[in-house]
Amino acid sequence: MVDHEVDTPRGAAVVDADPADRRGALPTDGVLARVRAGAAELTGALRRVAEHVLSDPEAAARATIVELAERSGTSPATITRFCRAMGFEGYADLRLGIAAETGRARSAGWTVDIGREIQPGDPLERVLGQIMAADTRAMHDTAALLDxxxxxxxxxxxxxxxxxxxxxxxxxxxxxxxxxxxxxxxxxxxxxxxxxxxxxxxxxxxxxxxxxxxxxxxxxxxxxxxxxxxxxxxxxxxxxxxxxxxxxxxxxxxxxxxxxxxxxxxxxxxxxxxxxxxxxxxxxxxxxxxxxxxxxxxxxxxxxxxxxxxxxxxxxxx
CATH class of the missing domain: 3.40.50.10490 (Glucose-6-phosphate isomerase like protein; domain 1)
Known part of the structure; x- marks a missing residue:
């Protein structure tokens, strides 16, 4: 399905902003952290692309631009605009960034998509593991985002x-x-x-x-x-x-x-x-x-x- 709705973020600055703006060039690391932070400021089709990427980063890294557009219910043009909104020149750069990050996550022994759902009856051992995994990832993402x-x-x-x-x-x-x-x-x-x-x-x-x-x-x-x-x-x-x-x-x-x-x-x-x-x-x-x-x-x-x-x-x- 190809989306024809207006897919601008809240304030066109997110799409139109130069990624190398007054705060310096965006880091090449922490791609998913960047997408996660930017997703809250996106609407419409761009938001759907962000949510799809975050839901399965490894699949997004393997997908072509046409495949990602189809899976997120958007269009290749929307994918390109999304990449630029995240500070990348094009889809190839986004794919490489996600692939590198997911590869580092596997080698480090923890997964990108942490299971963050904690149930009322979960034993404290599992709760502790979830908190430690979430905090560890947040620390890594912060180090990547920090200028x-x-x-x-x-x-x-x-x-x-x-x-x-x-x-x-x-x-x-x-x-x-x-x-x-x-x-x-x-x-x-x-x-x-x-x-x-x-x-x-x-x-x-x-x-x-x-x-x-x-x-x-x-x-x-x-x-x-x-x-x-x-x-x-x-x-x-x-x-x-x-x-x-x-x-x-x-x-x-x-x-x-x-x-x-x-x-x-x-x-x-x-x-x-x-x-x-x-x-x-x-x-x-x-x-x-x-x-x-x-x-x-x-x-x-x-x-x-x-x-x-x-x-x-x-x-x-x-």
Missing amino acids: LAQVERAAVAIAGASRVNIFGASGSALVGEEMQFSLHRIGVAAWAWSDVHEGLASAALLGPGDVALGISHTGQTRETIELLAEAGSRGATTVALTGFPRSPLAELADLVLLTASQATTFRPDALSARHPQLVVLDLLYIAVAQRTHDRAHAAFRRTAQAVDGHKAAKGAIA
Whole structure:
């Protein structure tokens, strides 16, 4: 069946965008993570192609462009547009990328299509295996998606900043607080804000030389978008940590740090993204510490000494 419907994503920028845009060329690794992240922003026929590829990556890697079009109920022209939307020049590049990734997955001992369905009666051993498999894949996908040049630029900006504001809501707020604590321990003046009123007041006081970091897996949390936009309007360098490269949060940020997630039945995407987010922020924190080594080392030593007296004495607990 050939599809004749309009198959544009939400916002033509997904199809028309240059894959080597202001955030640098897309990575050649993590093809399926890229498709998974981009699928949420596609509609119509393009969305069906993405879903078909994700449902059976190995079959997609073996299929010709005509076969994939027939199986997804679209057309070869739609397949070509889908490839360009994902940052590939054509179908051959997409096929090679998927084939290479599925081959690496087999050699690594875990499958691309993780069985993520967890039933209420499943034994904890199986649940643990599912969670570990999903998190392992999410870590690999995040490493593939992450643009280290963006991390470098963010680290340099934070290392030289007078103030760092971190914005997030709900679970993202918890991740932001972890980052604030880490930066504070090495002498970086950082604040984490989850209340929109307090966050806006703080963002309004930022200026050139300051940094604002917005955390949202979907990139669509209105409060976080508003807070990052306010900081950017004051001249601060804005950084987005998100799973969607063309989300509203990512589009307004100067720098974008991408994460991937692998949802399970009882742990949806937003919760599944927590560990990859922490890994990326840990990398960013260490990069900042590297660039402020002497100051960071001295600050960490002093803060460690300050709390040392509140640790239980050795042998005091039976």
